[in-house]
Structure formats: C-alpha cells, structure tokens
Amino acid sequence: MEQGIFITFEGVDGAGKSTQAQLLATRLQAEGVLTCLTREPGGTALAERIRHLLLYTGEVKLAPVTEILLYAASRAQHVDEVIRPALARGEVVICERYIDSSLAYQGFASGNNIEMIRQVNAYATGGLMPDLTFLLDLETREGWRRVQERGEAARTDRVEAKGFSFQEKVRQGFLRLAAGERERIQLLNCSGRTKDELHQRIWELLLDKFPSVLTRKEQEKGGWL
Numbered sequence: 750m751e752q753g754i755f756i757t758f759e760g761v762d763g764a765g766k767s768t769q770a771q772l773l774a775t776r777l778q779a780e781g782v783l784t785c786l787t788r789e790p791g792g793t794a795l796a797e798r799i800r801h802l803l804l805y806t807g808e809v810k811l812a813p814v815t816e817i818l819l820y821a822a823s824r825a826q827h828v829d830e831v832i833r834p835a836l837a838r839g840e841v842v843i844c845e846r847y848i849d850s851s852l853a854y855q856g857f858a859s860g861n862n863i864e865m866i867r868q869v870n871a872y873a874t875g876g877l878m879p880d881l882t883f884l885l886d887l888e889t890r891e892g893w894r895r896v897q898e899r900g901e902a903a904r905t906d907r908v909e910a911k912g913f914s915f916q917e918k919v920r921q922g923f924l925r926l927a928a929g930e931r932e933r934i935q936l937l938n939c940s941g942r943t944k945d946e947l948h949q950r951i952w953e954l955l956l957d958k959f960p961s962v963l964t965r966k967e968q969e970k971g972g973w974l
C-alpha cells in the first residue's frame with residue numbers, strides 16, 4: 750500500500766490554523782480520501798495530559814529544558830500512536846503544529862539552542878518530518894488581537910501569557926524556518942484574505958505538490974484504488 754502524506758499547519762497563535770486544518774480535512778473527506786486530523790501538543794490521551802501540564806498550570810514552575818522535553822515527549826507518543834499508524838494505512842495526516850513550533854517558540858523566541866531542539870525532536874519522532882507544511886503568516890498585531898478577543902471566552906494559556914513581543918519573535922522564527930526550507934514550507938500571507946480564499950490557495954498548493962492525492966480513495970469493499 751502507498752505510504753500516506755503528512756501535512757502540518759504552523760503559525761503564530763490566532764493565525765487560523767485550526768480553521769484551515771479543519772477545512773482541508775473536510776474537503777479531502779468529501780472527496781473520499783481517508784484523512785486523519787490531529788493536533789499538538791496533544792492528539793493522544795497521554796499527550797493531552799502533557800498539553801494540560803504545559804499550558805494550563807501557570808502556577809507550576811517549568812524550566813526551559815523541561816518544557817522542550819515535554820513537547821518532545823508529547824510528540825513521541827503522538828507519532829507512535831497516531832501519525833505513523835495513519836501514514837502506514839495510506840491516510841493523509843493533517844496535524845496542527847509539529848516540530849517547527851518547538852523550533853519557533855522554544856528555539857527562536859525563547860532563545861534555546863536550535864540544534865539541540867532539532868536533535869531531541871529527531872530522536873522523539875524517529876526522524877519523521879512533514880511532506881508539506883503550510884505556514885500561516887500574519888502581522889503579529891493582528892494575530893494578537895484575535896488571541897485577545899478569544900481570551901475573553903477561553904482561558905489564556907502559558908504561552909499567550911508571555912505577551913506580544915514574544916509572539917513577534919515567534920513569527921520571525923517561523924519566517925526564518927520558511928526561508929531555510931522553501932521546498933517543504935509554504936508561506937501563506939493571511940492578511941486581507943478570507944478563510945475561503947486561503948483554503949482555496951491551500952487546496953491548489955496541495956494538488957500541485959501531490960497531484961495523485963485525490964486517487965487515494967477507499968474502495969467500497971476495503972482496499973485502495
């Protein structure tokens with residue numbers, strides 16, 4: 750059976766990753782393509798507990814190395830339990846955030862050693878990297894505004910609590926990653942684009958890179974076309 754396709758969505762908080770990941774998954778499913786939609790930190794029972802530790806325990810101390818290792822531990826479980834099995838079944842895996850988030854947040858924005866984060870994550874994932882990454886970019890001020898608006902209804906997490914200038918560093922980190930890996934990372938400017946326009950662009954880019962993605966349909970009696 751053909752190996753699946755691993756797609757990730759990255760970007761600062763408030764960029765619209767969840768919306769776009771969901772739109773893409775829904776469209777692929779409507780085309781009959783088996784799709785696995787998941788997210789980090791989280792995606793498994795254990796990883797969701799680690800997510801809680803990482804994001805919603807502001808009163809508990811968290812050393813930089815511990816934070817890096819917890820994200821990596823959550824990712825290791827996620828890859829082992831969800832991502833690799835889905836890819837082995839030939840599915841399209843769509844994941845909100847992955848290693849690039851650790852590089853941007855814990856690396857570029859927090860000032861930890863980028864190479865060390867790469868190595869820890871290579872170990873945690875057995876070297877699994879996305880086939881394609883959509884980096885949703887928008888002005889930090891705009892993303893920050895959206896996070897603030899959402900914050901009235903939702904809880905502000907540990908990362909959001911670090912404030913605007915931290916988010917700006919995260920954004921610059923993502924842009925550097927994109928500049929270094931133009932083949933894998935598709936940079937998408939979200940300012941002034943509706944969610945449908947953005948989705949259409951993402952769809953075109955996916956078909957461009959993987960023209961055969963729509964032939965990955967499940968046959969009625971199981972098996973693959």
Ligand code: TYD
Nearest residue numbers: 762763789790820846847850851854908909
């Ligand atoms: P996310 O679930 O995308 O938050 P939201 O739904 O509020 O946009 O991610 C939660 C936070 O976790 C986000 O602020 C970024 C942070 N994060 C890291 O710092 N490193 C990582 O490796 C990952 C995956 C996330």
